[in-house]
Amino acid sequence: ATPQPICGWGLPRNSLNHTPLCPAPFLSSSSSSPSTWSPWTHPPHCISPGPWCVYTNAALPFLPVSDNNNTGLSIITTPELASTLFDLPSHPLHKALSALPADNLTHRLPTPYEVRPVPGKGLGVFATRRIPRGKVILIDYLALLATVAYPGEVGRDKVRELMQVGVERLGAPERVRGLAGSKGGKLVVEEDVLVTNAFELPLGMEEVGYMGLFVELSRINHACNPNAHVHFSETTLAMTIWSAKDIEVGEEITISYSSTELTSEERKETLLKQWGFKCTCSLCSAPQDVLAASDARRREFRAARDGILQLAQEEDFHSAVEVVQKLFKLVEEEELEPHLGDLYEIPARLYYQVGDLENARKYFKRSMWEYYGWGVPGPKDQVSLQNAAQILARLEEDIALRREEQKNKKKRKPQVYLGKIN
Numbered sequence: 008a009t010p011q012p013i014c015g016w017g018l019p020r021n022s023l024n025h026t027p028l029c030p031a032p033f034l035s036s037s038s039s040s041p042s043t044w045s046p047w048t049h050p051p052h053c054i055s056p057g058p059w060c061v062y063t064n065a066a067l068p069f070l071p072v073s074d075n076n077n078t079g080l081s082i083i084t085t086p087e088l089a090s091t092l093f094d095l096p097s098h099p100l101h102k103a104l105s106a107l108p109a110d111n112l113t114h115r116l117p118t119p120y121e122v123r124p125v126p127g128k129g130l131g132v133f134a135t136r137r138i139p140r141g142k143v144i145l146i147d148y149l150a151l152l153a154t155v156a157y158p159g160e161v162g163r164d165k166v167r168e169l170m171q172v173g174v175e176r177l178g179a180p181e182r183v184r185g186l187a188g189s190k191g192g193k194l195v196v197e198e199d200v201l202v203t204n205a206f207e208l209p210l211g212m213e214e215v216g217y218m219g220l221f222v223e224l225s226r227i228n229h230a231c232n233p234n235a236h237v238h239f240s241e242t243t244l245a246m247t248i249w250s251a252k253d254i255e256v257g258e259e260i261t262i263s264y265s266s267t268e269l270t271s272e273e274r275k276e277t278l279l280k281q282w283g284f285k286c287t288c289s290l291c292s293a294p295q296d297v298l299a300a301s302d303a304r305r306r307e308f309r310a311a312r313d314g315i316l317q318l319a320q321e322e323d324f325h326s327a328v329e330v331v332q333k334l335f336k337l338v339e340e341e342e343l344e345p346h347l348g349d350l351y352e353i354p355a356r357l358y359y360q361v362g363d364l365e366n367a368r369k370y371f372k373r374s375m376w377e378y379y380g381w382g383v384p385g386p387k388d389q390v391s392l393q394n395a396a397q398i399l400a401r402l403e404e405d406i407a408l409r410r411e412e413q414k415n416k417k418k419r420k421p422q423v424y425l426g427k428i429n
């Protein structure tokens with residue numbers, strides 16, 4: 008006889024694989040048996056209208072090297088969204104709960120940073136040893152995930168109820184509550200924590216908007232010319248923080264909370280509206296002429312990027328390549344290179360169009376690193392990655408073919424006309 012699957016909490020720690028035989032409960036359960044709640048460690052807590060529910064696994068992430076990082080994870084969403092998020096084997100949450108990466112975490116110990124006060128900004132994160140550019144500074148896991156839509160759809164008391172239950176049930180609720188900023192006022196601690204620290208994350212193929220809270224990452228302050236950048240992997244639900252420049256001992260580690268291509272006025276407005284603070288980073292505090300020069304470059308950068316797309320649409324690929332060269336010069340001057348995201352496929356395709364295969368290859372490789380290299384690719388990145396890999400394989404063939412042709416051309420004897428022209 009086929010052995011009965013063992014479902015539920017109490018399984019060996021990282022065997023929470025969800026199978027159709029052990030359906031994850033998505034609605035409130037009256038059962039008092041933890042085995043029926045798997046993979047959650049508590050029965051889902053739901054409110055109506057909606058219903059909106061909070062799902063908690065208090066022991067996540069399951070890390071092989073644990074330095075008190077098991078904060079747990081609570082997800083506030085609808086049962087329908089939770090099941091679409093969780094049921095498909097390709098789904099990020101499915102994978103996150105069953106297979107957190109174990110192999111690339113050795114950098115964690117000892118961590119290359121410490122948390123200490125920064126005048127005027129509360130706490131901040133400082134390098135305790137030199138971190139060269141392009142290194143992983145930390146990997147942080149989600150502690151709270153809530154749909155952006157839910158606070159607008161239920162009353163204030165219910166918004167708070169789900170947040171409070173979600174935090175209270177975590178493995179280390181105090182780590183989350185300790186992140187409350189000084190927003191205070193009418194907000195309860197859990198609301199304050201989210202307003203001060205949450206990142207917006209579009210999740211799944213449908214790109215449903217979620218607010219995500221990461222405990223370690225929450226101590227990193229914003230700078231408009233940051234020395235680090237973040238990359239989120241949907242597959243592991245992990246945020247990886249990379250050094251964007253060489254960082255010296257004692258230097259503060261900073262990331263950008265807003266898009267780096269905005270001008271100073273636009274950034275000021277976004278930071279105040281979305282994050283509720285007035286930026287005092289080194290660029291915002293720089294002399295007026297320095298700030299004006301940076302703004303001019305960022306404006307030019309945007310104009311160049313829009314210009315490239317326009318020229319590409321008009322199929323004027325040669326002019327578009329000229330603008331690409333100008334754009335990358337601006338990127339270098341303004342040190343925006345690590346913050347460009349998926350920009351690299353555009354120059355790759357343009358160089359391909361004009362027959363510059365070597366440059367096309369260079370930028371395709373760079374775009375693949377963007378999809379893959381920063382972490383474990385999510386479902387959407389996997390599609391882009393496959394496309395880019397196919398194009399790259401064709402490019403390699405074209406380059407080899409072209410080389411062969413050139414070699415043969417050189418071997419051929421020059422044709423000398425010896426006859427007389429009458």
Ligand SMILES: C[S@@+](CC[C@H](N)C(=O)[O-])C[C@H]1O[C@@H](n2cnc3c(N)ncnc32)[C@H](O)[C@@H]1O
Pocket residue numbers: 127128129130131186188203204224225226227228229230282283284285286287288
């Ligand atoms: C995600 S938290 C960063 C850690 C925070 N400093 C702490 O003590 O926990 C965001 C808060 O830090 C402060 N902050 C971050 N970057 C700042 C900046 N560039 N200028 C001024 N305040 C900043 C603001 O109070 C903001 O609401």
